[in-house]
Amino acid sequence: MADEMVRKAQKFINTTYANVSGVTKVEENGKPGWANMFALTRALQYEVGISTLSDTFGPGTMAAITAKWPAISHAISLPENVIKIIQSALYCKGYDGGDIDGKFNTRTQTSLGKIKGDMGVTDYYGTGSVIDAKALKAMLNMDAYVTVNSGSDAIRGVQQWLNGRYVKRKDFFIIPCDGHNSRDVSKSMLFAVQYELGMADGVANGVFGSGTQAGLRDHTLSAPSQGTWVSLFQAAMTLNKRPVAFDGVFDGPLGNVVREFQRFANLPVTGNGDFSTWASLLVSYGDQSRKGEACDGVTRITPARAAALKAEGITYVGRYLINPSTTSLPEKAIQPGELQTIADAGLRCFPIYQTFGRDADGFNYIAGRAAGQAAVNAALDHGFKSGTRIFFAVDFDALDHEVTSNVLPHFKGIQDAIADDGNRYKIGVYGPRNVCTRVAEAGHSSASFVSDMSSGFSGNYGYPLPEDWAYDQIVTRTIGSADGKIEIDNNVASGRDTGQGSFDRPRGTKPDTRLDSSFLKAMMDDVGKYMESLGYPSDGGTRTYQHWKCFQSTIVDHDELITSLSNKYNMRKALIQTSAYWEMRHIDPLDEAAWVAVIAAYNTTGKYIRDTSTGIAKQRAVTLVGAWNNGLRKGYVSGRPILDVSKDDDKYSIWKKAHDDEEFDITSVCVVHMWDIDGKPGGDDDSPAMRSPRLDYTEAEIYDILRRYQGPAEPAFSEAKKRLGLYYVMEKYNSISRNL
Structure with missing residues (x-):
């Protein structure tokens, strides 16, 4: 839902900074978002005299604002536009910013006090309207300072505590108080640990380095420890969604939760806040000196x-x-x-x-x-x-x-x-x-x-x-x-998975055989399910042929031929089956009408009027000429003349053969694949030659062969990803058959 005051803030940006290079116009939709915050950040940079504007509220922006206005409040003289930026930021954060009128009125002051309270920094800034560059930086982002999206009140309490205790430190910036752990919140915990270890500003860096680790080894906690270090430990437990009190006291109930966490993370179960536990709470890899099983x-x-x-x-x-x-x-x-x-x-x-x-x-x-x-x-x-x-x-x-x-x-x-x-x-x-x-x-x-x-x-x-x-x-x-x-x-x-300690005999790399007839029904059902998952209904939908017919024609009827081709060319049957079946499933009435037109034109004029793909494997004359000529030159095939792709008679003769003869189509799938593997010399694809045909092609090689069959440009690449899944379904049943 649009907020009219956010829309007013957007109008302020677009009107006031329309001619300022670097301030991007925002959509006046009344909705909060990063675009507003980036534009307000750039506007603020412009107002403080920064020449190169940026979406980032970085050290340069921080220094420029601090030098100009060390403390920002109603008690100092501020340019109207700067006040309007503050008012606009408040609205974009969900607070009352006044009328976006450039006046530091009581509504604006009250909201500044409210947002500081939500941030947890009132003790540092006071309850009034005083803010500084660091607080302004926090107002010009999309962090929330109230719980959102089912955020945890306990985590929000930790976030507010971190802000309140460490906001005065140079490199600690106000973190969200939204009830969710995050990258920034986790990093703030490391800063907090380093500050409590006595690291100076500029030394503390939020990195779990050797100095931090050494310091934590000296801060093992146990009952009846009390104080800030216990609060830090409880904060870390809370951020890891462990239900503990946040009172700075290490008591029996806290020790019990610690033991539960240690058992969960497979740490030594001591019930103490020892180094291994600190490490697992603060960084994902934890104590890297551990030896896992x-x-x-x-x-x-x-x-x-x-x-x-x-x-x-x-x-x-x-x-x-x-x-x-x-x-x-x-x-x-x-x-x-x-x-x-x-x-x-x-x-x-x-x-x-x-x-x-x-x-x-x-x-x-x-x-x-x-x-x-x-x-x-x-x-x-x-x-x-x-x-x-x-x-x-x-x-x-x-x-x-x-x-x-x-x-x-x-x-x-x-x-x-x-x-x-x-x-x-x-x-x-x-x-x-x-x-x-x-x-x-x-x-x-x-x-x-x-x-x-x-x-x-x-x-x-x-x-x-x-x-x-x-x-x-x-x-x-x-x-x-x-x-x-x-x-x-x-x-x-953890013991939740134990792998396998004994194995069946490996199936190994074997030549393909005829499909076992007892699996054909299951194979047809699996292929149909896969195609349906891609949006191809088994009844054919708008396509010419139903699933069963395509499966029968491209898999069952020609299984002996496909097996022979596979063995002859050292090529998996699934490659041939996939290309043939996929193409037949895509035949539609427009294709068939085009075939009729091509035949009629040639019979009437002797001209090959359109190189449309034909046959159950949808092959074009140019492709067939290129592939078969390559096969003849390489010795893959024999018994056919070299054809001239520039001659209508030659193109039509091979096109008509594909139109009429399913066995020729299936054989041509294999011949085209061989041409593609050779780098498609003389064709329309400049992809390099691949390794010679083999039964252990990698997935990337299989994908590339399937892609090359369709062409050198989209949709061939995206379609090949779909064909790859079909290939694996085909291969499943071929592998079963050859390993019986």
Whole structure:
């Protein structure tokens, strides 16, 4: 709902600073937001004589305001526009700013007293209207000073206490009092600890460094400790959502809550505020001198390395199901025979699934569907038994809105894929604390592998350890010596996940065989479900063919041919099946009308009037000529003449062959893929040649082949992500058949 006084503030900005370079016009919508605060900040900078305006209320702005007006109140002479900026800021924060008339009236004064009280800084500034540059900085952001979004009153009390006690310190800035922990609030706690340790302004930096750690080791708390250090410890407990009193007294009830927290975080259970407990409360990785029972890494576990891990006290080893790269980290994925080595050493393995997703764009429902089925296939290939939990990685600093828009739909896709597979595997999530917590709360995972080593991630800073944590990644170490030397990420284990200590026989890399007929119904149902999840109804919708017909024509009827092509060209059947099925599902009445027109025109005029895609695999003449000519030159195919793409007769002849002959279409899918793998010489794609066809292509290579089949530009790239999920569904049943 629009606020008319906020709208008036916006009109003030736009009218007064219309001709000031650097003050951006704001939308006059009556709604609070960062655009208003940035514009008011720039306006204030202009009023104090700063030439280069910025959205940031930084040290230069702070110094300029302090030099001009060390104390701001009704008792000094201020320019009207500066008063209007203060009044506008109050309205944008939800307080009464007066009439935005440039007069420091009683309404404005009262609201300044109110906002200071909400900030918790009245003892420092007094109850009147006096503020300074630091308070003004706090007024020109979107921080709230009352509880919002179900904020905790206890956390708000801590926030107000921190502001009131430390606002006088040079590098401590007023934090929100909204009842929620956050990056700024957590950093303020580190400043508070450093100030109480006696660090001077300019030395205290909000970093959990060696000096801070040494100081905390000297401040173990226990009953009957009292005072500021106990208050700090209680504040840290409160920010970690532990129900404690905030009274500066270390008593029996506080000791009980501490023991509960220590048991939860797998710390030594002492009931005291010792260093390990302080560290776990203040930074995500906690006490990095701890030795966890788990690890993960990108290096093959050999017998010597397994012995080194055992000697280090490690039981659980996280290893990757796949390596999406062909050039880096050659041992990242589980290697042949490695799981047996792990089992023989008495270790247990928990699998991790990770591809290239290092930003929000790599996460969505479609990618999640693909990831879920791909992980199942890979887990089966390696021999992981039913009931194993696979940890799906979110290895980037996902902001909260990106968790909502990208990560949660991604895990819904994973969940749907795992469910369609029969829920033989459990779902875990690897990522920052906020990601893990929100994915679990949405019901998409059952345990978390927390990337707490990335302490600077916004999703770790200010968030408590997830309730369902299984592994807590805290530090990178190198252990062992000689051929047992290995670098690992050391993880604390909670016992919620124990990996697997024995494994089925790995399926290995085998040539494809004919599909087992007993699985065809299940395969057709799975393919149909996947396509429906993308918005393609099984009844065909506006397309020409229903799902069953496409499945029959591109999978069942030509299975012998597809198997033969797969074996001949060392290419997975799923690549051929995916491209053929996908294209047939996309045939619509407009396509068919275009085919009729092409045939009629050629029969009448001898002209090939339009290079429209045709046949069940929707191939154009130019593509077919290029692919088959490449195949003839490379010796992939024989028995056809080299065609001239500039001649209508040549183009029409191969186009008509594709129109009439399904076996030719299916074969051409394979021939086109071979052309694409070769870099499409003479074609419309300048992508480089790929590795020669092989049965163990990486996910990135599979994606690229599927993309190249459609073309060098959008929508080929986005469509290939959808095709990739379909590929993994196809591959699921091919792998079952070849491993019977």
